[in-house]
Amino acid sequence: SYVLTQPPSVSVAPGKTARITCGGNRIGSRSVHWYQQRPGQAPVLLIYYDGDRPSGIPERFSGSNSGNTATLTISRVEAGDEADYYCHVGDTSSDQTVFGGGTKLTVL
């Protein structure tokens, strides 16, 4: 089955830019979705179809996808952005949908 690889952790200072990657074979040919999960809460959709934001998600959150890497970019990081972030794609060849292992964002 298709495998998505995320770094276990990313650290960033407040006000700086965080980039969380999601690696997969030719992931650029797939649609990637991103979720934020705060401790004790259900995941929340942040980015869908590579770079679109649901209503209510700040413009500080953006996504890109090309080649073998998709990237979630968080600009002007705030303390409240500290959470786990997951990438997600569908694999039509196996009729399965797959999550990355998750990245814990720490705001220093």
Add this chain to the structure above:
Amino acid sequence: EVQLVESGGGLVQPGGSLKLSCAASGFNFDDYAMHWVRQVPGKGLEWVSGITWESNSVGFAESVRGRFTISRDNAKNSLYLQMDRLRPEDTALYYCAKVMDGLGSYMGAFDLWGQGTPVTVAS
């Protein structure tokens, strides 16, 4: 209010069965594919199973294929997960989730999640 509410979790012995339910409200349930996703406390998200809006296509993770069955009752706005031959490694919080795209496949983004129901498989 647009929401998903899971129920049916609990403690079950290895080899036992459990049926989870997910009650949907606030949207046209029968227009959307639905999924189950689980999460071991402190670990990542794991997709379990999905079903199209008209139940004509379903999918399962390899870890549960042949043991779990997904179904839905659009008249009752409900999604189900029948879990048989449960194993300790099935212990997790089980979420139901709605696909964002209506009347499509189950491959889209998940734009609505419930709060989860916990399942513990232990003797």
